[in-house]
Amino acid sequence: MSTLNTTTTAKKPKTARGQRTRAKLLDAAEGAFGEGGFHTTSIGDITRRASVALGTFYVYFDSKDEIFRALVAHMGEMVRGWIAERVKGARDRMEAEHLGLVAYIEFARAHPNLYRIIEEAQFVAPDAYKAHYDRFAERYCRNLSEAAERGEIREGDETVRAWALIGMSVFLGLRYGIWDTQSSAEDVARKAADLIRRGLEA
Amino acid sequence: MSTLNTTTTAKKPKTARGQRTRAKLLDAAEGAFGEGGFHTTSIGDITRRASVALGTFYVYFDSKDEIFRALVAHMGEMVRGWIAERVKGARDRMEAEHLGLVAYIEFARAHPNLYRIIEEAQFVAPDAYKAHYDRFAERYCRNLSEAAERGEIREGDETVRAWALIGMSVFLGLRYGIWDTQSSAEDVARKAADLIRRGLEA
CATH class of the missing domain: 1.10.10.60 (Homeodomain-like)
Incomplete structure (x- = not known):
């Protein structure tokens, strides 16, 4: 490995x-x-x-190790493709965040095996796991930068924001995609979108 | 298991x-x-x-399984104790969020083994993993509810917000606590705190 x-x-x-x-x-x-x-x-x-x-x-x-790594890379393409498809009609970054989160939770529900495999890679193929999220974060950073330039979102540190938002998606995907598959993904994403849009401030 | x-x-x-x-x-x-x-x-x-x-x-x-589960429970107590200690002087929920995030990243740096063990539990002892984050989320929900009642933060769905904020911490802990131990934890938390406080809205 x-x-x-x-x-x-x-x-x-x-x-x-x-x-x-x-x-x-x-x-x-x-x-x-x-x-x-x-x-x-x-x-x-x-x-x-x-x-x-x-x-x-x-x-x-x-080897078994190699097919596992190939699978992680393949799944990365699948999840990125799945989200890109669902987000492409978004009017702005805020709507893209919302649609992306719905898509992520629905991906976890539709592919619980894939979801678990990515997470297991953290231990079995840590470099493949890191590469998976690095690619994800890289694209997220670019999307945030471009949105900030267009004035759709506030300026900020793109790397920290990208990793924070990825962590949100992964944990909401785990909680509402894998553990609780009854709640409406749309409803969860709408509630989270409020946090993403306006934060916690009163 | x-x-x-x-x-x-x-x-x-x-x-x-x-x-x-x-x-x-x-x-x-x-x-x-x-x-x-x-x-x-x-x-x-x-x-x-x-x-x-x-x-x-x-x-x-x-069994090996049992000591692993005991370790996950023990670590849960450690991380909760560590964060509670660091957060207890906070003036309000926003400061607690900031201090909690610094503490979480520093915990990951000080205890990379413990951090990895909790994450490996997801596969080795999924019920212990779920119980770990359920306890974490339960306390987080209560803290958010109380802060909302005091008017320190906006009203919202506490469960969704708690899981979103936990996911943020876990991924920032992974990115800046385990993979990159050079960046200032304080600086990362400050940048994330801006997202938590005000969201992405321009």
Whole structure:
């Protein structure tokens, strides 16, 4: 777990068939890691689940560690894509914050395995975990800077604000996406949006 | 890992000597779990580190799982005590938020093992993890309600606000307490306090 190769492009297949097999392995890994966690999951669990021969696994990945890292990177793309899609019609940053939070909670509900896998990466592949949130924070910083330039939000420290807002999303996603799936995500996000917009000040 | 016994009071020692041995085992467990993680740590690693006979372990804990849960509960008390101590002179809720955040980041820096252990509990002992943050959120809700009643902060949904603010602290603690230990905790908290106080609104 010492390599920093979090994108794992080394063995990316060139044929459509190869891409399908790789995607099937990632899908199976999502289910296996998500249900059992990293430590109790074996490569055999993944290939059985994917209905792929054990030897085929090594055409695409070198180790359990590598497919886990590839999965974290893949999920990062999924969650960013999911949120970007839901936020793209927003009139301003405030509306984007609100829509982004609804999307994040709904992502956690729709993909509890993916959510858990990202969080488990903190221990299993700390560099991949850090890279995941660094990318997330980088984009968030840029969005906040641009919004501040347009006068949509107050000036402030973008890095601190980005990490604070990411932490909010992750914990509201855990609380209302994973633990309590009954509350309305829209309602939770609306209440949080008030805090994000105006803070606690009386 | 199915029991909900997160307080593990069952085997709490009655003598001062017994309490010392138990504390020594918890200390050793903090170092062992913190450095190696739950899965690679054995009971033998803990007793060797504590210079305690293997058989003595079972006088205090039934299993590796149980000492891990006891450690999560113990750490919860530590972090709550640490923050309460630092916040008690605050003039109002806003100052308490600021001081609490500085204290949280400094706690993460002073106890990176403890911080990691709480987060690993999410996978190793999910009920103990949930109980840890539920207790944290419960106290936070009460503090926010009382502050709102005193007119120090705006009315709002206390549960959503508590979880949002906890998420902020946890992620700022990770980013500035564990990953980057060079930035001034005071400075980070001041920048975040502006977001907490006034939100993003221009």
